[in-house]
Amino acid sequence: MKTLIKISWRNIWRNRSRSVTIISAIILGLMGGVFSASMRLALEQQQFEDTIDNQVSHIQLHHPDFIANPEARYHIGGGVEIASELSKRDDITVASPRTVVDGMIASSNMNSGVTIKGINPEIEARTTGLEDLVTEGTYFTEKGRLPSVIIGQALANKLNSYAGSRLVLTLQDVDGEMVSSSFRVEGLYKLSSKSFEERTVFINASDLNRIIGDNDIVTEIAVVIENPDDYRKVAEILSGLYPNAKVRHWADLQPSLYYSLEVLGEALIWILIIIIMAVSFGLLNTILMSILERVRELGVLLAVGMKRAKVFSMIVAETTIIALIGGIAGLFMSWGMIRFLGNTGVPIPGGEGLEDFGYASVLYPRLETAFYFEIAIVLVIFAILASVYPAWKAIRLQPAEAVRQE
Amino acid sequence: MKTVIKTTNLSKVYSGTAVPVHALKNVNLEFKQGEFTAIVGPSGSGKTTFLNVIGGLDKPTGGHVVIDGVDIATMKESQLFDFRLRHIGFVFQAYNLIPVLTAVENVSFIMLLQNRPKAEMEQRAKEMLEQVGLADKLDVRPGKLSGGQQQRVAVARALASRPDFVLADEPTANLDTESAFNLLDIMARLNREENITLIFSTHDQRVIERARRVITLVDGAVASDEYFDRETSGEENGQTGQVMTATL
Ligand SMILES: Nc1ncnc2c1ncn2[C@@H]1O[C@H](COP(=O)(O)OP(=O)(O)O)[C@@H](O)[C@H]1O
Ligand SMILES: [Mg+2]
Numbered sequence: 001m002k003t004l005i006k007i008s009w010r011n012i013w014r015n016r017s018r019s020v021t022i023i024s025a026i027i028l029g030l031m032g033g034v035f036s037a038s039m040r041l042a043l044e045q046q047q048f049e050d051t052i053d054n055q056v057s058h059i060q061l062h063h064p065d066f067i068a069n070p071e072a073r074y075h076i077g078g079g080v081e082i083a084s085e086l087s088k089r090d091d092i093t094v095a096s097p098r099t100v101v102d103g104m105i106a107s108s109n110m111n112s113g114v115t116i117k118g119i120n121p122e123i124e125a126r127t128t129g130l131e132d133l134v135t136e137g138t139y140f141t142e143k144g145r146l147p148s149v150i151i152g153q154a155l156a157n158k159l160n161s162y163a164g165s166r167l168v169l170t171l172q173d174v175d176g177e178m179v180s181s182s183f184r185v186e187g188l189y190k191l192s193s194k195s196f197e198e199r200t201v202f203i204n205a206s207d208l209n210r211i212i213g214d215n216d217i218v219t220e221i222a223v224v225i226e227n228p229d230d231y232r233k234v235a236e237i238l239s240g241l242y243p244n245a246k247v248r249h250w251a252d253l254q255p256s257l258y259y260s261l262e263v264l265g266e267a268l269i270w271i272l273i274i275i276i277m278a279v280s281f282g283l284l285n286t287i288l289m290s291i292l293e294r295v296r297e298l299g300v301l302l303a304v305g306m307k308r309a310k311v312f313s314m315i316v317a318e319t320t321i322i323a324l325i326g327g328i329a330g331l332f333m334s335w336g337m338i339r340f341l342g343n344t345g346v347p348i349p350g351g352e353g354l355e356d357f358g359y360a361s362v363l364y365p366r367l368e369t370a371f372y373f374e375i376a377i378v379l380v381i382f383a384i385l386a387s388v389y390p391a392w393k394a395i396r397l398q399p400a401e402a403v404r405q406e
Numbered sequence: 407m408k409t410v411i412k413t414t415n416l417s418k419v420y421s422g423t424a425v426p427v428h429a430l431k432n433v434n435l436e437f438k439q440g441e442f443t444a445i446v447g448p449s450g451s452g453k454t455t456f457l458n459v460i461g462g463l464d465k466p467t468g469g470h471v472v473i474d475g476v477d478i479a480t481m482k483e484s485q486l487f488d489f490r491l492r493h494i495g496f497v498f499q500a501y502n503l504i505p506v507l508t509a510v511e512n513v514s515f516i517m518l519l520q521n522r523p524k525a526e527m528e529q530r531a532k533e534m535l536e537q538v539g540l541a542d543k544l545d546v547r548p549g550k551l552s553g554g555q556q557q558r559v560a561v562a563r564a565l566a567s568r569p570d571f572v573l574a575d576e577p578t579a580n581l582d583t584e585s586a587f588n589l590l591d592i593m594a595r596l597n598r599e600e601n602i603t604l605i606f607s608t609h610d611q612r613v614i615e616r617a618r619r620v621i622t623l624v625d626g627a628v629a630s631d632e633y634f635d636r637e638t639s640g641e642e643n644g645q646t647g648q649v650m651t652a653t654l
Contacts, residue, residue: 003511003518010506209543296501303463305491306519307484400463403498403575404454 008317026326034334040366057222079218096127103171118208137163137187148186152197299402315391323383417468444617451502452605452626495564495572532564554585571603
């Protein structure tokens with residue numbers, strides 16, 4: 001056995017440049033695979049963080065008619081109680097009751113149409129992490145003369161306002177009358193989605209309910225669940241529990257994000273398959289060439305009584321050693337690459353424009369340790385499979401004929 | 407003297423070709439323990455075919471090969487592998503050695519496949535390389551050896567495992583005269599000292615006279631089978647031997 005591996009090992013280095021070439025191909029293949037996987041994961045994570053974690057949440061509940069007509073009269077009856085009921089469930093982390101109305105926001109020289117979200121600041125902080133997104137000013141801590149509003153950076157730029165400046169919100173009350181009220185910008189939040197920043201402002205639900213003339217109106221409940229992968233299951237459960245509410249999960253709410261992640265995942269799998277196939281065929285070709293060059297030698301081995309199974313394992317061992325060298329070296333280099341790029345970030349070409357659509361312009365690839373081993377194991381398995389055909393060719397040699405060949 | 411190999415009505419027809427080739431025709435031969443035999447004949451006369459068939463590398467299309475009382479035609483493929491490994495030593499015309507192994511590793515190789523103890527294996531391999539005059543080349547790989555030296559390593563390997571007999575197909579064909587004589591002398595000496603039955607083929611008149619028995623094949627049939635008494639076999643040139651028997 002030891003000698004068998006020794007022979008395999010030395011055979012690999014008989015044609016040094018050929019082996020180095022195929023080992024390099026394995027290393028580059030692995031790095032390519034790891035790179036695309038890590039970028040995909042980074043993109044997915046970043047989009048998920050931005051869109052789902054910070055904006056949409058996993059599941060939302062509304063009055064069925066609110067979706068077509070986002071007006072206060074289509075609210076969820078007993079919304080505050082439902083939200084606190086939901087928060088107590090084991091499969092739900094937190095549920096934030098909101099009062100959402102459309103309105104106008106105006107500074108002294110500009111105005112803009114916005115969605116006004118009346119929230120419970122403490123619950124909202126746990127739901128969308130809004131508090132952590134505030135980059136200037138503070139988050140509903142001041143008890144000033146004017147009620148607080150938290151607006152997006154992009155909206156602040158547009159309105160020429162800043163933390164501390166005064167803005168006027170105009171909206172319809174329950175009777176359909178237009179009412180205006182002054183607010184003080186307490187904080188500015190930042191997201192990678194500029195359009196969300198421009199469109200959405202947050203105020204205390206109690207302030208909003210006071211303006212529209214009703215108490216405790218809840219038009220939207222945003223739900224964060226314990227296990228994000230279970231979003232469909234939990235949404236179904238909630239639909240059953242609250243038949244009067246329209247329950248939608250994030251894939252319903254953000255179909256384009258859902259499909260882009262799906263397509264991305266699909267594309268990644270194909271990229272990996274193509275890389276692994278290409279490397280395997282290269283390996284197959286290399287080993288096959290070395291078999292054809294060694295017909296006489298293999299014939300002699302079979303003639304003197306080396307069993308076909310041993311010759312077979314010798315060739316499989318050769319391939320496996322090559323794959324292992326390439327695999328291990330490739331893993332270390334991929335790991336180094338991800339560590340490096342994870343720190344410096346990978347700028348997306350033309351990335352500044354992407355920010356407006358909710359995409360980050362720089363991605364920070366990272367990868368779970370398990371993935372490295374998964375891809376390496378798959379590669380080694382394919383390499384061993386690639387050796388089966390050449391090895392089979394070798395053991396089908398008839399020793400009497402093989403030793404005759406010149 | 408014990409009979410090691412016995413063939414009866416041995417024939418081999420290659421039928422893969424346009425016209426079937428009768429490479430062996432009713433060959434009846436017996437080889438006894440310790441014999442040193444040359445199979446001679448022009449190219450295409452069936453020497454290689456004969457050695458392949460008695461060596462279990464190829465199946466005859468007619469007749470029998472009985473080795474130590476066992477008809478090898480009845481053996482399964484896997485049994486033949488084992489039989490070759492345990493009972494037969496092979497030397498081919500060229501490319502005998504594993505290029506990536508040193509001389510001593512090559513000589514040990516058959517014993518290794520036989521699972522012999524490591525210490526015994528190494529000692530025997532060194533001893534055999536000394537016997538063939540390569541004591542100073544133990545750790546040299548075949549690529550760094552001359553053609554004659556490579557064939558001597560091959561002979562050392564074939565004999566190291568103490569097989570019942572050794573088959574050498576044109577072992578000197580690629581060698582210059584001096585190396586060819588040298589190799590044959592070594593084979594002859596090992597044949598005497600180790601009492602190993604040795605059969606080699608050649609179409610080279612120069613080396614035929616080293617053998618004590620010369621079988622001539624013509625068109626796949628035995629044309630003559632002669633015994634010579636060579637007391638000083640191998641140590642000098644020229645046909646000094648005297649014909650003891652001649653059969654036809
Ligand atoms: N695989 C084969 N298929 C067909 N004919 C063959 C094959 N091998 C050898 N022969 C033929 O058998 C005859 C004997 O060949 P061979 O045993 O190689 O003779 P030698 O070794 O004396 O040169 C030749 O005519 C050769 O062409
Ligand atoms: Mg021949």
